[in-house]
Amino acid sequence: MVVLAIVLVVGGAFFLTVSAIGLLRLPDFYARVHAVGKSETLGTILVLSGLAVYNGWELSTVKVLFIMIFVLIANPTATHAISRAALRSGLAPWTRKKRPENKDRKGTEAE
Amino acid sequence: MSSFLVGITIFIAVLTAAGLYRVAMGKTIFDRIIAATLVGTNGLILLTLIGFLFERISMFIDIAIAYALLNFVIVIALGKYFDLVQEKP
Numbered sequence: 001m002v003v004l005a006i007v008l009v010v011g012g013a014f015f016l017t018v019s020a021i022g023l024l025r026l027p028d029f030y031a032r033v034h035a036v037g038k039s040e041t042l043g044t045i046l047v048l049s050g051l052a053v054y055n056g057w058e059l060s061t062v063k064v065l066f067i068m069i070f071v072l073i074a075n076p077t078a079t080h081a082i083s084r085a086a087l088r089s090g091l092a093p094w095t096r097k098k099r100p101e102n103k104d105r106k107g108t109e110a111e
Numbered sequence: 112m113s114s115f116l117v118g119i120t121i122f123i124a125v126l127t128a129a130g131l132y133r134v135a136m137g138k139t140i141f142d143r144i145i146a147a148t149l150v151g152t153n154g155l156i157l158l159t160l161i162g163f164l165f166e167r168i169s170m171f172i173d174i175a176i177a178y179a180l181l182n183f184v185i186v187i188a189l190g191k192y193f194d195l196v197q198e199k200p
Binding site: 002005006009010013016017019020021023024029032033036040044047048051054055059060063064066067070071074075077078079081082083084085086088089091 | 112115119122123126129130132133138139141142144145146148149152153155156159160163168169172173175176179180182183186187189190191193194
């Protein structure tokens with residue numbers, strides 16, 4: 001049981017690392033939303049399920065399962081609301097202006 | 112297992128610091144909000160881990176539930192607000 005919990009927590013920590021690196025390194029707001037919205041949800045669910053396996057079967061485990069279900073619902077909803085607000089307020093996705101076929105497309109250059 | 116939990120807690124705290132850097136140095140306002148959601152979710156995991164470290168999980172898990180609800184409400188409210196006022200990024 002402890003081995004399974006350690007495997008789950010380490011896998012979740014890997015996905016959280018991917019999410020943080022993507023938030024720091026990706027070139028655009030929409031790409032960063034992609035990194036945060038999916039990897040963060042999966043990493044959270046993996047870490048919490050590892051802790052639930054480690055805890056055994058009692059009331060706190062049921063509450064951990066409630067938090068997992070809530071994060072699974074809430075985190076994609078929040079990222080969708082923010083990215084929809086960004087798109088409606090006119091934040092354009094980035095394009096590579098150096099390529100000739102993208103010369104007159106709207107969009108910001110990457111940093 | 113306890114030292115492993117200490118290591119994971121420190122590691123996730125470092126990742127949260129990366130999110131805090133993006134909150135402080137974001138390019139647009141939406142970057143800052145999305146980094147704040149990352150900090151909130153990592154804080155949720157940190158609260159649960161600290162509960163397991165201190166052997167007080169029945170207390171810390173309730174705090175984590177309240178924190179998750181507050182984080183969700185804050186992010187939805189900020190998204191609706193910046194949708195309505197049409198903030199120029």
